[in-house]
Amino acid sequence: MGTPFLQIRGLKKSFGSRTVLDGVDLTVERGSITTIMGKSGIGKSVLLKCIADIYQPDAGEILIEGKPGRGAKCHAEGVPRMSYLFQGNALFDSMTAMDNVALPLVETTRTRPRAAREQVLALFQQLDLGNVADQYPNQMSGGMQKRVALARALISQPQLILFDEPTTGLDPQRKNSVFTMIADFQRKFDFTAVIVSHDIPEVLFISDQVDWMDAGKIRFVGHPTDLEQVRDPALLDFVYHRNELLSELAGQKGRTALFADWSDLQRSYDYFVVASCATERRRPGAELGLRRFVSYREAVAAVAAISRQHSDVYFLDERHFGFAIAGASPEAVQEEAEGLLRAVSDGSNLRNITRYHWGARAYKLPDVANPSALWTLEENAEILANTQILPK
Amino acid sequence: MEPLKPSAPDRLGPTAADDVVASEPTCRNPIERLGEFSIRSVNELGDFSVFIAKSLCALIGLRASLTKISRAVFELGVRCVPIIVTVGCFTGLIIGLQGYRTLARFGSESALGSTVALALVNGLAPVLAALMVVGQSGSALAAELGIQRNSEQIDAIETMGINPLGYLIAPRLVASLVAFPIHTALFDVVGIIGGYFSGVLLLGQQSGVYWQNVFDALKPDNVGGGLVKSLIFGFGVTAICAFEGYNTHRRSTEAGARGVSQSTTRAVVYSSIAVLALDYLITSVQH
Numbered sequence: 129m130g131t132p133f134l135q136i137r138g139l140k141k142s143f144g145s146r147t148v149l150d151g152v153d154l155t156v157e158r159g160s161i162t163t164i165m166g167k168s169g170i171g172k173s174v175l176l177k178c179i180a181d182i183y184q185p186d187a188g189e190i191l192i193e194g195k196p197g198r199g200a201k202c203h204a205e206g207v208p209r210m211s212y213l214f215q216g217n218a219l220f221d222s223m224t225a226m227d228n229v230a231l232p233l234v235e236t237t238r239t240r241p242r243a244a245r246e247q248v249l250a251l252f253q254q255l256d257l258g259n260v261a262d263q264y265p266n267q268m269s270g271g272m273q274k275r276v277a278l279a280r281a282l283i284s285q286p287q288l289i290l291f292d293e294p295t296t297g298l299d300p301q302r303k304n305s306v307f308t309m310i311a312d313f314q315r316k317f318d319f320t321a322v323i324v325s326h327d328i329p330e331v332l333f334i335s336d337q338v339d340w341m342d343a344g345k346i347r348f349v350g351h352p353t354d355l356e357q358v359r360d361p362a363l364l365d366f367v368y369h370r371n372e373l374l375s376e377l378a379g380q381k382g383r384t385a386l387f388a389d390w391s392d393l394q395r396s397y398d399y400f401v402v403a404s405c406a407t408e409r410r411r412p413g414a415e416l417g418l419r420r421f422v423s424y425r426e427a428v429a430a431v432a433a434i435s436r437q438h439s440d441v442y443f444l445d446e447r448h449f450g451f452a453i454a455g456a457s458p459e460a461v462q463e464e465a466e467g468l469l470r471a472v473s474d475g476s477n478l479r480n481i482t483r484y485h486w487g488a489r490a491y492k493l494p495d496v497a498n499p500s501a502l503w504t505l506e507e508n509a510e511i512l513a514n515t516q517i518l519p520k
Numbered sequence: 521m522e523p524l525k526p527s528a529p530d531r532l533g534p535t536a537a538d539d540v541v542a543s544e545p546t547c548r549n550p551i552e553r554l555g556e557f558s559i560r561s562v563n564e565l566g567d568f569s570v571f572i573a574k575s576l577c578a579l580i581g582l583r584a585s586l587t588k589i590s591r592a593v594f595e596l597g598v599r600c601v602p603i604i605v606t607v608g609c610f611t612g613l614i615i616g617l618q619g620y621r622t623l624a625r626f627g628s629e630s631a632l633g634s635t636v637a638l639a640l641v642n643g644l645a646p647v648l649a650a651l652m653v654v655g656q657s658g659s660a661l662a663a664e665l666g667i668q669r670n671s672e673q674i675d676a677i678e679t680m681g682i683n684p685l686g687y688l689i690a691p692r693l694v695a696s697l698v699a700f701p702i703h704t705a706l707f708d709v710v711g712i713i714g715g716y717f718s719g720v721l722l723l724g725q726q727s728g729v730y731w732q733n734v735f736d737a738l739k740p741d742n743v744g745g746g747l748v749k750s751l752i753f754g755f756g757v758t759a760i761c762a763f764e765g766y767n768t769h770r771r772s773t774e775a776g777a778r779g780v781s782q783s784t785t786r787a788v789v790y791s792s793i794a795v796l797a798l799d800y801l802i803t804s805v806q807h
Binding site for chain 1: 584675682
């Protein structure tokens with residue numbers, strides 16, 4: 129295994145007599161999205177600010193590709209550079225969006241102002257920000273400001289972007305939109321992302337790795353699906369409190385409940401799959417007659433109408449969708465899964481699926497380069513075709 | 521790689537209040553408190569000196585420095601012109617009025633022109649102009665930097681690889697060296713004209729006598745001394761206001777808007793005291 133992109137060992141930071149970071153160890157792989165969770169005031173933002181060289185750690189080391197480096201200075205030493213997306217965006221309120229985004233180019237590179245302007249406009253096009261170039265931050269909505277801040281973070285083509293609670297103060301739709309945007313641009317620009325967020329479960333759908341911070345240390349590291357198996361009461365309380373509450377209020381099934389139900393299905397069927405995905409479409413499954421926050425019974429009934437096999441469906445919110453299918457043969461299950469995914473995405477293909485992973489205990493994934501990365505449409509199809517469905 | 525060595529207390533803390541709590545003296549003995557205060561004052565003076573030195577060093581390699589300095593001269597200079605003209609005019613009127621009555625007791629009304637000119641050029645003009653600029657631009661500078669600090673804009677500049685001292689502070693320090701002498705010269709001219717209004721137009725002194733006295737009194741030493749004062753005042757007050765605003769998170773006992781308010785108040789008070797103290801020192805040296 130190669131050198132991790134970012135490695136933190138024994139990082140300590142105190143403010144006066146208050147110890148905030150008490151020996152943090154963290155490893156982040158290149159091209160991954162890592163989420164750091166934890167209660168408010170636990171030191172997540174301080175950790176990011178130590179990486180960004182805004183705070184000076186008291187002890188410990190921060191390595192980027194095996195070499196010591198922190199903040200923007202590491203660029204000068206030949207180590208890849210980083211950007212920081214602040215919780216409050218930190219846009220300069222006396223500058224237009226254009227000037228805000230062009231600032232790093234104009235001040236740190238030899239780019240001429242006209243060339244910088246062209247680069248910024250090109251990026252604005254990619255981020256759907258075509259009409260805000262001459263607007264000041266106070267003339268934009270919160271979501272728009274977030275996009276401009278992201279544009280400023282992206283303009284210098286960093287290899288690492290630190291996101292400090294990128295969805296603070298946004299409504300649920302905008303939160304999803306920001307997470308989708310991060311996932312999409314991470315794939316497009318191929319940067320490594322470290323996100324500090326409380327937004328569970330939304331952020332888990334785009335994360336490749338989850339780190340849970342408590343009492344100044346990282347106390348859990350794993351894939352988001354590994355959270356299903358945790359036994360730490362504090363972590364369980366943190367992760368599932370909101371998730372289960374949301375599911376209960378909306379009449380949906382949480383992932384934990386869905387997996388629990390599989391004990392029944394396993395007794396009846398030889399083959400099954402559990403999958404979940406986040407789509408860029410709103411209201412996935414609308415063509416099946418499903419409404420937003422559809423009740424569990426309605427969802428099952430609607431999917432069963434098109435399903436030949438036993439199906440189970442759950443929704444986390446209007447962009448996140450999950451399902452479980454069981455059947456008598458692997459082919460039948462696979463065909464069903466493909467059909468359902470196509471129906472959910474847009475009725476014809478999987479283009480809009482940004483995340484798609486198999487969570488079934490009876491599945492063996494084929495060897496893929498990066499099993500937890502976001503897969504493209506073609507990769508999805510290939511992985512689906514090569515997935516080995518194990519007998520019960 | 522060697523682990524990072526324990527560092528000195530950070531420039532930044534989670535909140536300004538945390539830093540203050542951490543640095544609060546635990547002793548109650550008056551002598552110890554005096555010692556604590558002295559050490560803290562020396563530390564602050566050291567921080568201030570380092571702040572100025574780093575800001576000036578940051579000028580080297582600053583992109584488009586002329587543009588930034590020009591913009592700072594415009595912001596610092598043009599914004600203050602109305603108040604300089606207003607205060608200069610009234611100061612001249614008052615000196616003309618008071619001076620004429622005082623000189624009349626000794627039958628020396630003819631010396632009014634030189635009295636007004638000398639009082640303004642080497643004394644009042646640099647001080648009053650500096651105080652007006654402190655109130656107008658210095659407070660605005662401290663508040664602007666304080667808000668930028670609180671809204672993480674300064675941190676954002678750092679994370680982009682831009683030196684915030686070079687980008688935000690250095691151009692303003694250089695601009696003060698350009699703008700303050702101009703302000704002082706403007707104050708001188710307007711003040712002398714004000715003296716002419718009260719002495720000649722209101723109280724009836726002969727115009728030729730007034731202007732002859734003004735020209736006789738204005739020697740290069742006097743004018744130069746006033747401009748040197750304005751250079752020192754300008755640099756000093758801009759540095760103090762910038763220092764207070766830039767370090768609002770560290771130097772205020774409260775966070776947020778109240779912290780900025782404290783920084784701005786401190787910036788104005790310290791700058792005003794500094795102007796008067798420096799005026800005394802420079803005048804002592806000049807004479």
